[in-house]
Amino acid sequence: MQGKYRWPEGVRCVVTLTVDFDGPSHETGRQLTPLGVNSHGRYSGRRGVYRYLDLFEKHGIPGTFYVPGYDAECYPQVVKDIHNRGFEVGAHGYLHESWDVGADEEMLLRKSDKILSDLLGTKPLGWRSPSGRKSGLTVKVLKDLGYIYDSSDKDYDLPYVVRVDGKPVEGMMELPSSAFSLDDFPFYKFSMTPPSEVLAHWQQEFDTLYNENGYFMLMVHPRSGWGSGTPARARIMEDMIRYIKGHAGVRFFTVGGLARWCLDNRQHFD
Ligand SMILES: [Zn+2]
Numbered sequence: 367m368q369g370k371y372r373w374p375e376g377v378r379c380v381v382t383l384t385v386d387f388d389g390p391s392h393e394t395g396r397q398l399t400p401l402g403v404n405s406h407g408r409y410s411g412r413r414g415v416y417r418y419l420d421l422f423e424k425h426g427i428p429g430t431f432y433v434p435g436y437d438a439e440c441y442p443q444v445v446k447d448i449h450n451r452g453f454e455v456g457a458h459g460y461l462h463e464s465w466d467v468g469a470d471e472e473m474l475l476r477k478s479d480k481i482l483s484d485l486l487g488t489k490p491l492g493w494r495s496p497s498g499r500k501s502g503l504t505v506k507v508l509k510d511l512g513y514i515y516d517s518s519d520k521d522y523d524l525p526y527v528v529r530v531d532g533k534p535v536e537g538m539m540e541l542p543s544s545a546f547s548l549d550d551f552p553f554y555k556f557s558m559t560p561p562s563e564v565l566a567h568w569q570q571e572f573d574t575l576y577n578e579n580g581y582f583m584l585m586v587h588p589r590s591g592w593g594s595g596t597p598a599r600a601r602i603m604e605d606m607i608r609y610i611k612g613h614a615g616v617r618f619f620t621v622g623g624l625a626r627w628c629l630d631n632r633q634h635f636d
Contacts, residue, residue: 414595
């Protein structure tokens with residue numbers, strides 16, 4: 367899969383910047399009232415999402431926002447604004463379920479899909495599990511909903527055609543995400559790494575993937591607290607965008623747009 371024709375003509379490295387809304391759904395789903403010390407998720411809807419919309423627009427680049435259904439119910443205008451300003455909205459659970467949803471999985475996937483579809487008048491193209499959890503049923507339901515990609519798996523660093531029981535699921539790509547390296551959460555939740563060091567780490571990852579003719583997917587959260595919604599942490603995303611743009615042969619995609627391109631050039635991703 368390291369062939370020179372893997373990406374569009376002249377493109378050496380593809381980049382997707384993803385923003386997981388993770389608003390009050392995150393606290394409400396854990397039976398916490400999203401007030402006071404538990405109000406970090408509300409920052410996403412009030413400030414963080416708009417900060418990222420403005421940033422991406424300023425730099426003329428696409429972006430993908432994954433939105434839990436409950437957050438779309440709390441902040442319908444914010445989610446409409448994401449869509450109306452030309453960015454991708456993907457599904458991301460209902461109450462940001464980070465527990466085993468068992469037999470409720472299909473109901474939750476369909477419920478979240480309906481909330482976003484009704485709100486935006488168009489269906490999402492893809493889904494990212496709010497916790498990375500998936501089951502043997504997940505892909506079947508996503509396919510049934512008309513989705514063309516999942517972005518939950520951590521098992522590779524390039525997109526690939528989804529397989530179930532060894533057989534390809536035609537029309538369904540996996541665009542893996544890296545929740546422990548190309549993510550803000552572990553740095554700001556656990557290690558309290560300063561933004562300048564997080565930036566240096568992401569740049570190292572980018573350098574390596576760029577040299578491998580690769581795929582760079584970055585995941586941030588527009589919350590306060592452990593997220594990247596607040597000024598200094600959002601600023602390193604801008605620094606990162608400038609850094610990436612300083613490299614020749616880079617193209618930014620929405621995740622859905624990249625999934626479509628991969629499906630149209632499926633032979634490189636089997
Ligand atoms: Zn999330």
